[in-house]
Amino acid sequence: MSTESKEILVGESSQAKPEKKTIVLMASDGDEFVVDVDDITNQSEMIRNLISDMGGTDGLQVPLLNVTAPVLAKLLELFNVSNKNDDDEEVTQKVKELMEAELNMMIDVLGAANYIEATSFFDLSCKVLADKFKGMSVEEVREFLNIECDFTEEELQQIHAENAWAFD
């Protein structure tokens, strides 16, 4: 495993109260992230189930094989925002900012959130992306996702005619 280990303490009060339990999340490249149990189980169903299956958190290391360190760091940062705020507004804003700045990072974070079953965060991020898609034209979507149109001209016209109101 990796020799360097990053420590990110999620939640402000964790250093003040050393009795708080922590677990270690391991990114795909071996980097370790120490997180507060309450904070992470609040978000991730997978880890909540894992802890109850293991019967405790003592020395628990969770390897997240398809999440890289930068993505995990970003995800934990966003969890932190979400845990600090009761409403979703702040975190929605952060996700939106991330989407505008680093779209592919945002997609990776979305995949990671899906992987650790962070249901509410995942839902929120999907909505942010759906909002972006919502106003796009068909051509913009094709360009955005790099999709080739495999319809013939007649087929397109037919679909157009069937759903005419959706295009104005």
Place this chain on the structure above:
Amino acid sequence: MHRKMAEKTMDDGPSIDALPDHLLHEILFRLPVKSALRFRCVSKAWHAFFTNRGPYMTMQPRSPMYGFFYRRPTNRSWNYAPVYPFKDQRFDLTQLIAHLPNHRNLTLLDSCNGLLLLCFGSDANFFNCMIVCNPANKTNWVIICLNATPTQVELLQRCRFVGPRLLFDRHASLPFMCFLFFEDGQTHAPFPWSEMRRSQKELLTNESHPCFTVWCNQSGLRCHHSADHELVATDVTLTDESWNACTIDHLEDQDVVYFLPDISSAGRLRRVIGKCGGFLHGALCNEWELRVWINVAEAGQRVWKLKHTSSCQTLVKRHKESHRRRRHDDGDIAYAVLPLGFHPDFDIIFLQIEWRIYSLHLGSGAMEELGGERGANPRGERFSFCPFTWDPLASLGDRKLYRVRLVDWGA
């Protein structure tokens, strides 16, 4: 991946490197109706997604199996038996196809998700014209004219005609497909798939054609891919025996067509292969035991796992309980248990004992009699079996006539 993003300037518009399908679908689910309707234009895959799923679904889910047609090999007319939960609905094939041209002279070849494939003439090997129809729609049908009969192809290509097969899924936003299976004529005995592998698969040349044939002869494997359908024949093996089956992954494995050459119904080993509850199942029956395998993906590989075994003795005993024979008949008659097919929705296999048809629930072992005929079946002949689905929404497209070149007479 991220480096590339950083280099990009914002004004040339960001685009996504890779968005896995399952994530994309999650996002598309959350779109409002208007956007969803508009995005049907994006591509065929998106069109299929938005017509099948989500709150803006415009069609009902897949129609279930209603029952099946069956007939003795020597009989011309088909009988119908309904299955749960459609016990009260009866269909009569002659009435279902009464609107078709020359309907008295049509023979049922296959059916798939609401469509029927029939041929003109009474011989399922000697026809040169097929018709595809949805019996729920009396005004529309498609005629496929072949320039040779399968028997003529057999002679010319030195192959053996195994059978026709229809493939259709109205959710797939594709036209129906029709396969004619031929196998190598050199080895008439049961055909090892490794031989069949060196087969030639030919997609009929006409581009807008809904018709595909799979050719198997001794020349090298030739595979034609069109833009949106891909034909892939995969090896299906089970324990040490070859299944002699051909599965064609259709639409990224959403649907699989399977075919088992008739050869396997001869001899002591009876097998059938089919889809059941979304999984490919195979059943093998010898004199003592019925064994059912399920095909599952494990660590990226498809493996067969034994799912169910029943002793033939128990099955035959239950059959005898409901069908007492006269005492002198009973002695040493060997009753054959013949698997006929799988129920596509429930965990049920259809079996034939003598001339009676039963459904056997694989979980509970419950056996129910569905239909059949009376009398003994000493040679262990098998009913022709054709599942039937009633689906008024299954659409064929326009009424059309297709001409198909099976052989090149000029050459």
